[in-house]
Amino acid sequence: MPDRKRLCFRSDYFGDRAAWLAFAGLLEDIFGIDVTVLDRLGGPDPTSVPFAWFDGAGRCIANITAFSLPLVVDGTFVRAAGLQSGAVRPEHRGRGLYRDVMEAALRHCDAEGFEAVALLTDTPDLYRRYGFRALAQHRFTGSAPAGGRAGPLRRLDIGSEADMTLLGRLLDGRRPVSDRFAPLRQKEMFLFNAALTPDIRLDLMEEANAVIAWQIGEDGGFELLDIVGAHIPRLADILASLRIAPPRVTVRFAPDHLGWAGTAVPDADDMVLMLRAAESLLPKQPFALPPTAGF
Numbered sequence: 507m508p509d510r511k512r513l514c515f516r517s518d519y520f521g522d523r524a525a526w527l528a529f530a531g532l533l534e535d536i537f538g539i540d541v542t543v544l545d546r547l548g549g550p551d552p553t554s555v556p557f558a559w560f561d562g563a564g565r566c567i568a569n570i571t572a573f574s575l576p577l578v579v580d581g582t583f584v585r586a587a588g589l590q591s592g593a594v595r596p597e598h599r600g601r602g603l604y605r606d607v608m609e610a611a612l613r614h615c616d617a618e619g620f621e622a623v624a625l626l627t628d629t630p631d632l633y634r635r636y637g638f639r640a641l642a643q644h645r646f647t648g649s650a651p652a653g654g655r656a657g658p659l660r661r662l663d664i665g666s667e668a669d670m671t672l673l674g675r676l677l678d679g680r681r682p683v684s685d686r687f688a689p690l691r692q693k694e695m696f697l698f699n700a701a702l703t704p705d706i707r708l709d710l711m712e713e714a715n716a717v718i719a720w721q722i723g724e725d726g727g728f729e730l731l732d733i734v735g736a737h738i739p740r741l742a743d744i745l746a747s748l749r750i751a752p753p754r755v756t757v758r759f760a761p762d763h764l765g766w767a768g769t770a771v772p773d774a775d776d777m778v779l780m781l782r783a784a785e786s787l788l789p790k791q792p793f794a795l796p797p798t799a800g801f
């Protein structure tokens with residue numbers, strides 16, 4: 507094993523404020539992402555277990571974080587974990603530090619009995635050696651359904667504490683947005699992604715008590731990102747309630763609960779979803795992880 511003498515290996519350290527800020531510094535330097543935004547959204551996912559190397563000055567120099575990511579896949583509950591925030595500072599690369607933290611994280615996932623481990627990456631080759639397989643994701647496009655019933659609607663404000671509390675409650679009790687493939691919860695990542703997506707609109711359908719996360723797509727059409735509620739409204743009712751009649755609709759998850767079937771188009775995104783799981787647990791039909799659940 508290469509020399510690790512001046513380094514300190516730590517896991518499960520998010521409760522240590524200085525270490526959390528050192529971790530935030532690593533992600534800011536490598537990805538330009540400020541995870542301290544989570545501090546005002548209730549903190550990171552409480553199931554997070556980070557694995558990291560720190561240097562003598564307390565800088566976090568290598569990290570990967572495992573977290574619980576319960577999924578529904580083809581109608582079946584899958585006890586899955588996710589891996590996120592994988593990075594090594596440039597001056598420490600090529601010494602096997604990433605391998606150390608990855609192996610520790612995977613040992614943890616296996617010991618905890620997770621049936622599947624998921625990650626998103628733009629370098630899938632890095633993960634094949636650990637048993638991860640790339641899964642194709644799709645978008646679902648088509649013309650807008652007509653004849654929906656319009657109900658009352660209210661736009662939520664990400665800056666409003668009351669609105670975010672309401673959204674948090676709905677995230678806690680949500681129905682998975684698709685039975686083909688969807689996270690069961692993912693509250694913290696939803697709030698974080700929403701806070702970092704300037705064009706996202708969060709509209710509460712007050713009768714259905716469901717939040718519609720959407721944006722105007724690159725083609726100028728309606729792009730449905732996610733739906734948060736105990737009940738998933740039909741796409742026709744969503745559009746009627748939003749009082750829009752877009753030329754095209756794109757749905758960023760399998761639309762099996764929407765009363766509408768688009769055409770599945772392979773996603774050209776650079777980020778590849780990978781899963782380390784038995785063949786029998788892989789989704790059989792086109793699907794996508796909603797962007798609001800991206801990690």
Ligand SMILES: CC(C)(COP(=O)(O)OP(=O)(O)OC[C@H]1O[C@@H](n2cnc3c(N)ncnc32)[C@H](O)[C@@H]1OP(=O)(O)O)[C@@H](O)C(=O)NCCC(=O)NCCS
Nearest residue numbers: 592593594598599600601602603604605626627629631632
């Ligand atoms: C990717 C990254 C974490 C690798 O860190 P590292 O410290 O150089 O990794 P290690 O030294 O532990 O290398 C582990 C193995 O991965 C291989 N590897 C490293 N980068 C790779 C890449 N981009 N593609 C494929 N394999 C890669 C190494 O060759 C090594 O293989 P070996 O075990 O057969 O020798 C680091 O380059 C980084 O932080 N990059 C920017 C952020 C990033 O891309 N994070 C991962 C995105 S999900």
